[in-house]
Amino acid sequence: MTAPAAEEAPEGVRPAGPGSPAAPADATAPGTPRTPGADGAAGEGAGPEEERTEERTQEARAAQRELFAHTPGFILGDTAAFGGSLVGGAQHGVSGGRVDGDVYMGGRTEHHYHGPAGATPDATGEIPRARLDALAAVFADGPAFAGALGRLREERVLVLSGAHATGRSAAALMLLHRLGVPGVHALDPETTPGALAGRLTRPGGHVLRDLPLSRNRPLRDTHLYAAREQLEKSDGYLVVTVENSPHLPGIAPCAWEPPGAEDVVRAHLSRYGRAAGEVERLLALEPVAGFLAADRQPAEAAAFAEALAAHDGSAEALARLADFGQAAVEKRCRDWLGDPGTDLRDKAFLISLAVFDQAPYVLAAELADQLYVHFQRLQHPEQPPEIPVFGPAAADRLAFARAEGELRGEATEWGPVTQFTAGFREERTPRVLLTEVWTRHPSARPALVAWIGQLARDGRPLVRTRAAAATAQLAAADLPSTMALLVDRWATSRAVGPRVTAANTLTLAQLLDVPVVLRLLTQWCSDGHAGRRWTAIRAFGLLAPLRPDLAGAALGALAARARADAGNKAEHDSLTESAALLLSGGPGRRRGEVLAEFVRLLYLDTPAVRDLALAAFVRACDNAEDGALVGWYAESGMYEADAARDLATLWRTALGDRAHTRAALDALRLWVHVGGRRADAAHALELLLPALVITADDRKRLDHELRTLRAEDGGPRPPLADHLLTALHPAASAAH
Incomplete structure (x- = not known):
């Protein structure tokens, strides 16, 4: 076979063509006939x-x-x-x-x-002093406030990260207020990280609330360095609030912890003019104790404090307080x-x-x-x-x-x-x-x-x-x-x-x-009905990113099904998709643990399970969306020795396995294209490629793929491919 550019293709590399496996089908189009x-x-x-x-x-x-x-x-x-x-x-x-603030809507903010x-949102404007004073009168610091204030005073710029509805936006305003700055300016939340420094020309405080971050729009340490230089020139301070995010390369954010609900209620009651003794009497009321016993967010506690401040001792007022509870x-x-x-x-x-x-x-x-x-x-x-x-x-x-x-x-x-x-x-x-x-x-x-x-x-x-x-x-x-x-x-x-x-x-x-759901799914994985098996297999794949602690159990159930019936192609495809989902999301530490489990299946299980592990790994790699394996590896996985080793083992095994070589090379091509758009992914590939070479055939296969690689639009070979060839042949590069 003659490869493009007259290069001989290494053994095990086949061009994608009409006989190659088709891509997964999209959702059924509207109007598609339905079966009985x-x-x-x-x-x-x-x-x-x-x-x-x-x-x-x-x-x-x-x-x-x-x-x-x-x-x-x-x-x-x-x-x-x-x-x-x-x-x-x-939602609060x-x-x-x-x-007021950010609103969480089922999977995104x-x-x-x-x-x-x-109309468009105001780009930049000074927050009225009266609003800041009113907030200061009822604000409860919380356990992380003092440390955050010290960092802001010393570093001039602070990234405050925390979960939704924990009061991080109010905390950002109060951090600047406590510094005694002459004014606090709110920046447009759509300000890009690269344009941040240019918005900090006025003296005083600046707040950028709920900055949206993603794989293609991270906030880097270099952005903060530029911002700090500008803030020193203008005698300013900046607080950026974000949700807990992995897209902060090189940055150590300050983790915001909300104040306790009782502290919030006390602060608001004092603002409403209630004396200390009266505050204690109100807090001792039965509906109040029931409310505070549950995990409450600041906005809930503030609303409850308003109702509590209006309490006049009557039965009707007490009933209104009880209305905040489950019984009501x-x-x-x-x-x-x-x-x-x-x-x-x-x-x-x-x-x-x-x-x-x-x-x-x-x-x-x-x-x-x-x-x-x-x-x-x-x-x-x-x-x-x-x-x-x-x-x-x-x-x-x-x-x-x-x-x-x-x-x-x-x-x-x-x-x-x-x-x-x-x-x-x-x-x-x-x-x-x-x-x-x-x-x-x-x-x-x-x-x-x-x-x-x-x-x-x-x-x-x-x-x-x-x-x-x-x-x-x-x-x-x-x-x-x-x-x-x-x-x-x-x-x-x-x-x-x-x-x-x-x-x-x-x-x-x-x-x-709900009790026994996990046991039910495990049983259904071996059920005699194909529909129940398919349902359980898909559910296990969906569960693991949401509950990373279940990833091991999910992978074990999928592997058990693969052992039981290695000849059913439709079921194998379903198992592969669900197992791939286990690597397609979740916190970094858990993702590394799942990689280790995949490696274990390569050596300690049946050929059918080994095939499942490789197919699922390649499927997970062939994805460049948010949360994909390539982004995780570039941002955190390459810095974890065990995870980097396990990832290299899986790549090397998949590339060397005849049944998976072509799909693995296609996925590797995607990673190179991602590296062309992201510097951290390019650096990760520089470290990864040499680890994939054990034999001369390994090097020849990768060399061929990089030399015949074309740009995503079909144009000439991208520059990153040439750079990776240098990393693949360090000795030849040194000789030149």
Whole structure:
């Protein structure tokens, strides 16, 4: 075979062509015919026919992104980070058409700007002194404040990192305020790291809140050096707030820890003029103790302090304080659903809003009417269902539901759009309401099951994901019934779509700590039904980035399945995709541990498991998105000796294995292209390539790939390829 540029291809290198494995299929296009069973009915049996379906599965990473993007905050609120950007917590500071701070929306932080169409946020402006003084009067320092203040005074520039809704933005303002600067200027959050120094020309304080960072937009130590030089010239100080992020190469951020809820409440009560003795009396009230016993964020504590300051000792005032607690939420939900005087359509809207909390209002309203139809058919089967074309105004419906709506800018695949979103004021309401209707009103179950099954077949990703999230909450309330009526029927469907929903449901159920889910997934990995096996395999892949502590168990279950049935290609592909997800996200230390497990499978297991480990590793490497293995290695993995060694072992083994050589070379080509865009990735490749060479064939294979490499647009060989050739042949380079 003659390779391009008249170079002879080394043994084991085959050009990609018509016979090469195809790329994973995208999601089914709208209008694609669905096979029988797509509605969630149980399949009739496991076998080859079940694997051949007209509906093709989404590529696993795309399905994973869809799940994380649209899952409600009450599930993802306490989840560990995925890909360096998840997770912050529930929504706080949103009310009345305005937004205070950052708002976490199911897998990403949205920055909302409100105003006339076409308006842009203020670029830079001085924060009014009165606002700073008012904040200072109620601000509680917290355990990290003193250390942060010392660093800022000495270094002039400070990066304050912390989780969402922990008060880091208020802390940034107060750090500058305590320095006694003549003024504090707010910088445009869209200021790029490279342009930061140029914005610091005025004396005083500067704050850049919620700087968005990513693999392609990191904040580097060089940016801070330039900023510090400018601040010294202008006698200024700068605080940058970010979410916990891996995209801070060379920077040691100051980790922000919020003050305790009791400290926040005390500070606000003092501001409201309550004397010390009266403060202690108020804090001793039973509803207050119950509120402070839970883990509270500063915004919640501040709102509670306002209600507590208004307490006048009456029974009504005490009841208002109790309204902040779980019991009040449960009673309200019971009253809503149990009151015979409440219209059936209103009850349908409440349930729909619980499923679509903090989502576009139009979805909650539209799909509430579909649920209303199911309720009518259940309650009056002899009458045709009717939906009034025009009903109550949105403001009236939200007021009844104790919910709020506002216009928010939201990113979509087509660009930013404005949506009127709605959500309950009390964030616990969705979980309580879904539990209440499922466990206290069993007569409503047939309608709910039919409705949720309808949502799971919807063409909109947000709707499908919310169907899975709602079902996960139902499973937390009553697992056996939820499995029988919904999840198992989806898992045993002939079509892939319902299986995806089943996998998503079980993934989210585990995040809600539903008992026995892990045991169920492990059993399903060896189940006689192919649909249940597929569902469990996908769920394990989805779980590990969200719960890195489960990565070992997930990989063990996938390996066990590979041992049991090495000849099923469709199942092997599913196993490969799920195992690749284990390396596609999660904190650095855990990612290194997973790499070590992959290496162990190369030497201590069967050929089928070895093949799974190599195929999954190559699949994970063939990815340049946020959170991908190449970005992690460039940012942290290359500095961890064990992780770097294990990564080199897997690369070397995959490149030398005939079954995986071509795919591995394709993935390596992607890494070189990434290195052409990122200096840290280029440096990582310089260190990696020599570690991949043990034999003359290893060197020849890599040499051939680099010499025949073309730019991403098909142009001439990129300069980085020449540089890497020098790293690959150090002796020849030294001779010249």
